[in-house]
Amino acid sequence: xxxxxxxxxxxxxxxxxxxxxxxxxxxxxxxxxGSLPAAPVDAEFDASRHVxxxxxxxxxxxxxxxxxxxxxQAINKELFPWLVALYPIWARLKPRHLHLAVRxxxxxxxxxxxTTAADHHYLFPPGLENAxxxxxxxxxxxxxxxTVTRGSMNRSQKDGGLxxxxxxxxxxxILADSERVLKLFHDPKPGAQIRIALxxxxxxxINKRLMSExxxxxxxxxxxxxxxxxxxxxxxxxxxxIYGVRPVDLLEETGWMSKRTxxxxxxxxxxxxxxxxxxxxxxxxxxxxxxxxxxxxxxxxCELEAAGSPVGLGVDGSASNDSxxxxxxxxxxxxIGRLRYGASSITHLxxxxxxxxxxxxxxxxxxxxxxxxxxxxxxxxxxLDEPRFSGAHDPLAALVLCGAHRADRVMVAGRWRVVDGMPxxxxxxxxxxxxxxxxxxxx
Ligand SMILES: [Zn+2]
Numbered sequence: 515x516x517x518x519x520x521x522x523x524x525x526x527x528x529x530x531x532x533x534x535x536x537x538x539x540x541x542x543x544x545x546x547x548g549s550l551p552a553a554p555v556d557a558e559f560d561a562s563r564h565v566x567x568x569x570x571x572x573x574x575x576x577x578x579x580x581x582x583x584x585x586x587q588a589i590n591k592e593l594f595p596w597l598v599a600l601y602p603i604w605a606r607l608k609p610r611h612l613h614l615a616v617r618x619x620x621x622x623x624x625x626x627x628x629t630t631a632a633d634h635h636y637l638f639p640p641g642l643e644n645a646x647x648x649x650x651x652x653x654x655x656x657x658x659x660x661t662v663t664r665g666s667m668n669r670s671q672k673d674g675g676l677x678x679x680x681x682x683x684x685x686x687x688i689l690a691d692s693e694r695v696l697k698l699f700h701d702p703k704p705g706a707q708i709r710i711a712l713x714x715x716x717x718x719x720i721n722k723r724l725m726s727e728x729x730x731x732x733x734x735x736x737x738x739x740x741x742x743x744x745x746x747x748x749x750x751x752x753x754x755x756i757y758g759v760r761p762v763d764l765l766e767e768t769g770w771m772s773k774r775t776x777x778x779x780x781x782x783x784x785x786x787x788x789x790x791x792x793x794x795x796x797x798x799x800x801x802x803x804x805x806x807x808x809x810x811x812x813x814x815x816c817e818l819e820a821a822g823s824p825v826g827l828g829v830d831g832s833a834s835n836d837s838x839x840x841x842x843x844x845x846x847x848x849x850i851g852r853l854r855y856g857a858s859s860i861t862h863l864x865x866x867x868x869x870x871x872x873x874x875x876x877x878x879x880x881x882x883x884x885x886x887x888x889x890x891x892x893x894x895x896x897x898l899d900e901p902r903f904s905g906a907h908d909p910l911a912a913l914v915l916c917g918a919h920r921a922d923r924v925m926v927a928g929r930w931r932v933v934d935g936m937p938x939x940x941x942x943x944x945x946x947x948x949x950x951x952x953x954x955x956x957x
Pocket of ligand 1: 574575576634742778830831
């Protein structure tokens with residue numbers, strides 16, 4: 515089956531004024547101005563109202579936090595007191611909550627144009643040992659691509675860490691389960707729907723052996739590594755006190771300085787550290803909204819990219835954003851970036867590149883994130899019909915500057931998953947009602 519996505523209003527691809535042709539799960543060709551597809555097509559989709567982007571890729575999230583958005587015990591705090599307030603509330607998480615949280619978060623992301631999402635799940639209270647299995651089941655049901663990061667915490671309050679004892683696991687349990695889920699679910703091949711990455715949570719909730727053993731397992735199973743790093747100055751002080759080194763040195767000492775690694779946040783680096791990270795190819799998932807809400811600081815995106823690090827975008831968990839909208843994340847990255855670098859240094863094309871190709875590189879993928887022949891057919895199509903776009907001239911700039919936040923159509927691996935701004939095969943109102951009811955357990 516060959517489908518021609520025909521004559522888009524605008525498209526984020528060079529020489530594709532007449533659109534592109536999808537064949538099966540992949541992009542077969544781009545169609546230049548004044549040209550026709552090279553071979554006959556079976557169907558045409560009139561995209562003359564649509565701005566066509568590669569499906570957006572979310573580089574960092576905590577889906578379970580959709581149940582604790584705008585929580586009165588956590589709002590208006592910085593990271594450490596925010597975490598200390600929320601950990602005991604999150605400890606109530608049960609499998610039925612996580613199912614609904616994952617389904618809601620993936621749906622929310624998908625409606626904003628996201629086709630691939632990384633989720634960092636690190637909470638494993640008793641009864642929730644199979645959290646990764648739940649996330650994979652929900653992603654398969656919705657048809658989105660995911661990198662499920664098997665998060666972990668083994669330094670609780672009794673060992674000087676921040677999380678309460680009830681939500682952490684010992685490192686042998688963590689490493690055994692990491693191997694289990696890698697063997698069960700990780701697909702390193704191009705076109706994969708599900709990948710697993712290993713993700714010790716943050717320097718203040720792990721020990722060094724968990725970091726180095728996770729890196730060893732990632733080599734054996736060819737998977738990515740992920741963690742929160744250099745999010746706050748509190749974290750830097752914690753590392754110096756507990757490990758006697760700065761956070762980036764902790765990565766170096768535990769075998770994490772490689773292309774396998776991408777970090778969430780990456781704010782408080784010095785210039786020498788940025789050079790080391792860039793040379794090693796360590797990626798950074800920039801989470802602008804969360805960094806602004808928690809007043810953590812501004813990621814040095816331009817310096818990191820210049821040094822050689824892939825830069826992607828993440829919405830971060832829904833208790834510190836507090837939405838999961840990838841197009842909003844694109845707009846936030848533009849705005850906070852301009853405050854730091856000036857109006858001409860970060861363009862709408864830069865932030866769209868971070869949200870697509872950049873995030874894909876963080877996740878270790880070169881089969882998604884761009885519209886080109888041979889790439890996976892993951893698309894996000896936006897219309898400019900709402901009042902906020904009326905009078906806009908450059909359609910691609912308008913998406914970012916006027917604040918697009920809901921896709922009209924979303925395709926994953928050649929299949930439409932969103933049509934007319936709604937999921938294709940389930941009732942959105944019913945999902946919201948059930949998710950909202952589940953959230954009452956976390957009041
Ligand atoms: Zn996070």
